[in-house]
Amino acid sequence: MKMEQWMKQDEAFEGWDFSYITETGRMKSDGLSWSYGSLVLPLMREASAMLDMGTGGGEFLSMLKPFPPRICATEGYSPNVPVAKARLEPLGVDVRTYDSDDDLPFDGGEFDLIINQHESFSAREVRRVIRTGGTFFTQQVGGCDCFELNDAFAVPLNPEFARWNLEQAVNDLESNGFRVIWKREETAGQRFYDIGALHYYLKAIPWQVPGFTVEGFQDKLEEIHRTIEKDGYFHASQHRFVIKAEAI
Template identity: 55%
Template sequence: MKVDDRFEHYINEARQAFSGWDFSYITGSGRMQLQLLPWSLGSILIPYIRCAKSLLDMGTGGGEFLSTLQPFPKITYATEGYPPNVPVARRKLEPLGVQVVYVEDDEKLPLPDRLFDVVMNQHESYAPSEIRRILADQGVFITQQVGGTDCYQINDLFGVPLNAEFAHWNLDYAASELRNHGFNVTFAREDYPVQRFYDVGALIYYLTAIPWQVPDFTVDRYRDELNHIHEWIQLQGYFEVRQHRFIMIASL
């Protein structure tokens, strides 16, 4: 099948810098769209944050989400484990009074015992034992997670299996794990919202930004598969996959 000029155009268009955790290059233009979840993490968090004296945001990325939840408690920290994101987060958050801490090991957070009234976590790994250690008495842990079957249709089309290490990661497993560490899970929901790509360049940009979906991804390696998706989009208008998300509120 002949690759048309639009395919090459989208490949070239995808060569854009990615910083922090900001997908606005493809979401702001509508090139990638996400179905709404049946909950809002921000709306859930705000009442807890307003009543807290101390707050931790785990895996802050570039601080994009946390910065929308101002005003913060007097003691507010953010952690980030991806080195290129750390200076991005510091530039955004430190002027707002947030201390940004680089973290290498979920099992050894460089944070004091029982410091935080609220620990928030959006799509970041965690160790329940460490969450329990750093939470203050009657503290609350609020996390939205990416489940183990996230966007599996991409992997199917690329002939790449999902990461077996996370295949078990779903609401039932995560909630049970927290309960086994002494938490009371007071709210839990799971959903599989639609995610659509309206051109193959948006998909390339996305896969380049999240290398764990297809770990060896390059355009040259998967050119035939990308061209197949491109032709599919020309016929159908979009390439659709299913996300996997779940949310929990847990307290001590």
């Protein structure tokens, strides 16, 4: 199929749901040695008040049941907010917007569990809203994530974000009133099996290749399309790390 035909098959992206390309086998990711969801569920059973930071469209949180007696979620990306509210509020989740990692819309010490999947955070502000003895559990996207895409488009990684890794996150948390209990960092493969899937992905995460447009990167897209036709896929490396920390 020609590249232009793949592009025309795109659907609108809503919330934080990549099933349009993952469940059809057009993009696949290798597994990590841990399961974020399986590690979160036991923590939820022990919690009385929980916050999910950066819930997206609420897709993931809506599947984590039963909920603690009090449960809140934040989302800072305005198009996701009505999606999250429509999905989560009928389940009893208090969904709130926020504008800055340094100013969460909660009083001090409101939560004994805060989870965070791929959302930026201020360690100082997380410590403010979590109770002493509470647990902060986060899985983060590392700064070298999918660097092969940046190489292919000749766009460098953001130098500030490129330094974001397990060591820096641990240092931030330990400097702001946390004790790290468990941590791990890995890379895992991610494959795009057609150029349309890659286009869909880049539209959803515009920060990966800033300024991305089909017109502006036509030549690079053609090169990647030829690679996929020759090799069967385009390979990129996911950079992930996970931390469980206790507020002290």
